[in-house]
Amino acid sequence: MATTAIRPATSLETLEASLYAVYQQILDAYGHGPAIQAIGRLLLAAPVDTQTYKRSETGATELTASEPPSPRDVDSDNRVDALAKSPVSGGMAAAVGKVASKWRRAVEVAVMATPDPWAGRNLHLLPMEHCIRHRYNARTQQWVRDDVLVKVEGKPFAAGAMRECFAMKKLSTFSTNVYHDWKKAQNCVAKRYKKDVKKGMYFTDLLVQMDAKFLGEEYNKTDPPKQVDVMQCAIVEFSARPHRPLFCVEQLMEGDYVKYNSNSGFVQGDDLLRHTPQAFSHFTFELTRGQKICVDIQGVGDLYTDPQIHTLDGEAYGDGNLGLRGMALFFRTHECNPLCMRLSLKPFDRCDSDVKAQGYASESSLSSNVSGTISRTLFRRGSLKQRYQRGPKSAPVARSITELLDAVRDVPKVESAEALVHMECSKLYSEVVLLPELRPLESPEDALKGALFHLHYAASLGCLHALCMLARVHCGLEPTVTQYAHMIKVAKQSGDLVTYPQLSFAYTKLAADRGVMGACLALAHAYTTGKGLGEDVLEGPQPAQAAALYKKVLAAGPQEFFQACDDTEPPADDPLEEEEGDGDESDKESNPPSLATTPRAATPRAHSIFEDPGSRGSELHAVHLSPKMKAVARRVVEEEARGLPGAGMHRYEVLAVLAGLLLSGGEGLAAAPAEAAQYYNEAAESAEAAMKPKLSVKYYELAAQAEALVEG
Numbered sequence: 137m138a139t140t141a142i143r144p145a146t147s148l149e150t151l152e153a154s155l156y157a158v159y160q161q162i163l164d165a166y167g168h169g170p171a172i173q174a175i176g177r178l179l180l181a182a183p184v185d186t187q188t189y190k191r192s193e194t195g196a197t198e199l200t201a202s203e204p205p206s207p208r209d210v211d212s213d214n215r216v217d218a219l220a221k222s223p224v225s226g227g228m229a230a231a232v233g234k235v236a237s238k239w240r241r242a243v244e245v246a247v248m249a250t251p252d253p254w255a256g257r258n259l260h261l262l263p264m265e266h267c268i269r270h271r272y273n274a275r276t277q278q279w280v281r282d283d284v285l286v287k288v289e290g291k292p293f294a295a296g297a298m299r300e301c302f303a304m305k306k307l308s309t310f311s312t313n314v315y316h317d318w319k320k321a322q323n324c325v326a327k328r329y330k331k332d333v334k335k336g337m338y339f340t341d342l343l344v345q346m347d348a349k350f351l352g353e354e355y356n357k358t359d360p361p362k363q364v365d366v367m368q369c370a371i372v373e374f375s376a377r378p379h380r381p382l383f384c385v386e387q388l389m390e391g392d393y394v395k396y397n398s399n400s401g402f403v404q405g406d407d408l409l410r411h412t413p414q415a416f417s418h419f420t421f422e423l424t425r426g427q428k429i430c431v432d433i434q435g436v437g438d439l440y441t442d443p444q445i446h447t448l449d450g451e452a453y454g455d456g457n458l459g460l461r462g463m464a465l466f467f468r469t470h471e472c473n474p475l476c477m478r479l480s481l482k483p484f485d486r487c488d489s490d491v492k493a494q495g496y497a498s499e500s501s502l503s504s505n506v507s508g509t510i511s512r513t514l515f516r517r518g519s520l521k522q523r524y525q526r527g528p529k530s531a532p533v534a535r536s537i538t539e540l541l542d543a544v545r546d547v548p549k550v551e552s553a554e555a556l557v558h559m560e561c562s563k564l565y566s567e568v569v570l571l572p573e574l575r576p577l578e579s580p581e582d583a584l585k586g587a588l589f590h591l592h593y594a595a596s597l598g599c600l601h602a603l604c605m606l607a608r609v610h611c612g613l614e615p616t617v618t619q620y621a622h623m624i625k626v627a628k629q630s631g632d633l634v635t636y637p638q639l640s641f642a643y644t645k646l647a648a649d650r651g652v653m654g655a656c657l658a659l660a661h662a663y664t665t666g667k668g669l670g671e672d673v674l675e676g677p678q679p680a681q682a683a684a685l686y687k688k689v690l691a692a693g694p695q696e697f698f699q700a701c702d703d704t705e706p707p708a709d710d711p712l713e714e715e716e717g718d719g720d721e722s723d724k725e726s727n728p729p730s731l732a733t734t735p736r737a738a739t740p741r742a743h744s745i746f747e748d749p750g751s752r753g754s755e756l757h758a759v760h761l762s763p764k765m766k767a768v769a770r771r772v773v774e775e776e777a778r779g780l781p782g783a784g785m786h787r788y789e790v791l792a793v794l795a796g797l798l799l800s801g802g803e804g805l806a807a808a809p810a811e812a813a814q815y816y817n818e819a820a821e822s823a824e825a826a827m828k829p830k831l832s833v834k835y836y837e838l839a840a841q842a843e844a845l846v847e848g
Contacts, residue, residue, distance in 0.1 A: 159174075159175060162174050254305075254388070255319075260287065262288070264286070265287070265376060265377075266284075267284050267286055268282075268283060268284075269281065269282050269283070269284045269373075270370060270371040270372075271368075272342055272343060272346045274346040274349060274350035284306055284307065287305045288305075288383075289303045295330070298330060299327045299328060302325070303323075304325065304326040304383075305318055305321040306321060307322075324386065324388060325386055325388055326372065326383040328382075328383050340453065340454040341454065342371055342384065344443065344445050344453050344454065345367070345369050345443065347445060348366045348430045351423065351430050355419050355420070355423075360415075360475065364438040365438065366439075366440045366443060367386045367440065367441040369441075370384075370386075371385070390436070392436060393435065396410060396414065396434060397413060397414060397466070398431065399432040399446065399465075400462070400465050401465030401469045403470070411476075412438055412475060413440075415479060417430055417433060417466060417470070419479055419481060421553075426463075426553020426554060426556075426557070427553065428445055428446065428448070429446050429462070430443050430444070430445050431462065432456070446460075446462035448463070448556065449761045449764075451762050451765070460560045463557050463560070464557050464564055465564070467484040467561070468493055468494075468561050470484065470494075471491070487590075488582070489586030490561075493578060493586070535592070537638065540636070540639055541639065541642065543596045547596060547646055548597060549649075549650065551598045551599060551650070554597055555602070558593045558599065558602075559590065559591070559599045561586070562587045562594060563620070565583040565587035565623075566622070566623040568580060568583035569584050569626055570618070570622045570623065585632065587623050587627075588623075588627055591620075592606070600773045601769075601772060603655075604643070604773055604777040605776055607640050607777075607780060608776065609640075610636055610640035610643065610669075611637070611669050613779055613780070616779065637670020638673055640673075641668045644659050644662070645659055653692055653774060654776075655777045657686075657780075657783040657784075658780035658782050660686050660689070661782020661785075662674065662781075663681040663682035663685065664782075669781060678803065678804070680802070682797060683794060683798065686793065686794040689790060690787075690791070690794070786822075786826065787826075788822035788831065791819035792815070792835055795811075795819060796812070798812040799845075809842045810842070813840075814839075816836070817839045820835035820839065823835060
C-alpha cells in the first residue's frame with residue numbers, strides 16, 4: 137500500500153521538549169517509578185514496523201507512516217517479538233530487529249532504574265520461611281496449591297478497621313536463584329485479620345476477589361475504552377508457625393489509591409472524570425442477569441483490589457455481601473454515564489429523590505465537569521439539610537388513577553431482579569420517613585416521594601410484594617411491614633397518595649395471575665360476592681370465575697398455603713466456618729473449601745448463572761434464589777396478601793364455599809350437586825381435623841342434602 141510522506145511541522149528538538157514536559161508532569165504526579173514505566177510502555181508501543189525515515193530530494197528527513205497499531209493489539213510481553221517478526225523485507229527487517237533489540241535493552245534499563253519502594257525495609261535480611269500457597273481459578277472453579285518462599289515483617293506497616301498489612305517479599309521455589317535475589321524479589325502485601333476469625337473467611341475473601349477478576353475479564357471482552365483488572369491474590373499458609381496462620385497476599389500496588397464506590401452506595405466525588413468504575417459495577421449486574429453485582433471498587437487506576445460482590449439472595453461472599461440491599465444502595469446513587477450507554481446497559485429508572493441522594497443533579501453532571509463538581513460539593517455540605525428544612529415544601533403531586541392503571545397494563549409475568557431492587561429502594565426511603573435520623577442529610581419529604589416512586593415502579597415490573605401491598609393500600613388496609621405502613625399513612629395525609637378501589641382489584645388480579653394464593657382467595661371472594669374489593673368494581677357475582685380460583689387454591693395443597701408456615705430451617709453448617717478447630721485441631725493443615733460440598737462455593741458463579749454470556753440485554757429474566765430465600769420471600773408475600781378481604785379463609789371454609797357455588801350454580805357455572813356433596817364431605821373432615829366439631833356436623837348435613845338432590 138502506498139504511503140504518504142509527512143514532513144513534520146515542528147522541529148525534532150521542539151517535539152523532544154514537549155515529550156520531556158509530559159514526562160515531568162507524570163513524574164510530579166505519580167513519582168519516578170511510574171514515569172519510567174510510562175516511557176517504557178511508550179517505547180514498546182511505537183510502531184517501528186510501519187514507520188521508516190528517508191532522505192528527501194532537499195536533504196530533509198521525511199517520515200513515511202501508515203496507521204499505527206494500538207498498544208492493545210499485541211500483548212505487552214510480546215510486542216517487541218511481534219515487531220521483530222513483522223513481514224518486512226531485506227534491510228528493513230534487519231533494521232527492525234536492530235531497533236527492537238535496542239528497545240528491549242532500553243526497557244530493561246527503565247525497569248532496572250525503577251527504585252524499590254521497600255528497599256529501606258531491608259526485607260532481604262529477614263529469615264526465609266517456607267509456605268503453602270492456595271490459589272483459585274474462578275473460570276474453572278479449581279483450587280491450586282504450591283510451595284513458595286517468603287520473607288515478611290513482624291510488624292504491620294498499615295491497618296484498617298478489620299485487617300492489618302505486612303510488607304512481604306516472595307520467591308517461587310522454581311526460581312534458579314532463590315537464595316541470592318531477595319532484593320529483586322516480588323514486593324507483596326500480606327493481609328491478616330486483627331481478631332481471630334475462622335480460617336474460612338480468608339478463603340471467602342479470595343473467592344470474592346477471584347470472582348471479581350473473572351467479571352473483569354468478561355467486561356474487557358466488550359472492548360471498553362479502558363480495560364480493568366483485579367489483583368491476583370492468594371492465601372499463604374505459614375505451615376512452620378504455630379497454628380499454621382493464614383495471610384491473604386497480593387502484589388504491592390504503586391500509585392495513587394482511590395476508592396471509587398463502596399458496598400453501601402458511596403460514589404467517589406470525581407466520578408465524572410472516571411466512568412469506568414461505575415460502569416463496570418453496572419455491567420456486572422447485567423452480565424449476571426441481576427444475580428450479582430461487583431462494588432466497593434478501589435485501587436490504582438483501573439487495577440482494583442478488595443472488591444465486594446453482592447448477591448440477590450445474600451448468600452456466599454462473607455459478611456460484606458449486603459444482598460438485595462447492597463444492590464439497591466448502588467443503583468439509588470448510580471447515574472448511568474456515557475460508558476454505560478456505550479455498553480448498552482439498561483438504565484435503572486430513578487427519580488429526583490435518587491438524584492438528591494446521589495449528591496448532585498443529573499443536569500449538572502451531564503453538562504460539564506466543573507459544574508458537576510461544584511454541584512456535588514454543594515449537595516454534600518452539612519447545610520443541605522437546613523436548606524431543605526427551611527425551604528418551602530413542594531406541593532404534593534398524587535398520580536391519577538389513569539396513570540396508575542396505565543403503569544400496570546403490561547406487567548411482566550416474571551418477577552425480575554430489577555423489580556426486587558426497586559422494592560428495596562422503596563424500603564430504604566420508607567425507613568427515612570419513619571426514622572429521619574438514620575440519614576440526617578436526606579429530606580423526609582424527598583424520601584416519601586422516592587418510596588412511592590419505587591413502590592409503584594416495582595409493581596409495574598411484577599414484584600409480587602409490591603402488588604399485594606398496593607392491593608391492601610387501595611383497599612383501605614395498612615401494609616404489614618412497619619416502615620411501609622408509616623410511609624403510606626404519611627403519604628395519605630400529605631396528599632401524595634390517593635386510594636382507588638379499582639386499583640385494589642387490579643393489583644389483586646395481577647398477583648393472583650402470578651400464583652399468590654392469598655390474592656387468589658381474595659379475588660375469588662370478590663367474584664363470589666360480586667362486590668369486588670370495593671364498591672362499584674364488579675357489576676355482580678361471577679360464580680364461574682370464583683369456582684375456578686377456589687379450585688386453583690385447593691390444588692396447591694395444604695402444605696403450600698393453608699397450614700402455618702414454620703420458620704425456615706437454618707442452613708447446614710458451613711464448612712467455610714469450620715476450618716478453624718479448637719485446641720490441637722487448629723494445627724492441622726488448612727484445606728480450601730471444596731466446591732462440590734461447600735454451600736457458599738456451590739452458589740452459581742457469574743459464568744454459570746446465564747446460559748449465553750452474550751445474551752444480556754434489557755429483557756427481564758426470572759429470579760434465581762436459594763431455597764431459603766424463596767421460602768422467606770414467599771412467606772412475606774403471602775402474609776401481605778392474607779390481609780385482603782376473603783383471603784384469610786381456612787381450608788374447610790374454602791371447601792364449603794366452593795361446594796355452595798357448585799350446588800347453586802349461576803352465570804357460566806352449571807349446578808353439580810354430586811361434586812358439591814364431595815366437597816362438603818371434605819370440608820367436614822377438614823373442620824374435624826381443625827377441632828371444629830360443630831362446623832363438621834354442619835358440613836356433613838349439607839353433604840347429605842346435596843346427595844339427596846342427586847338421588848332425587
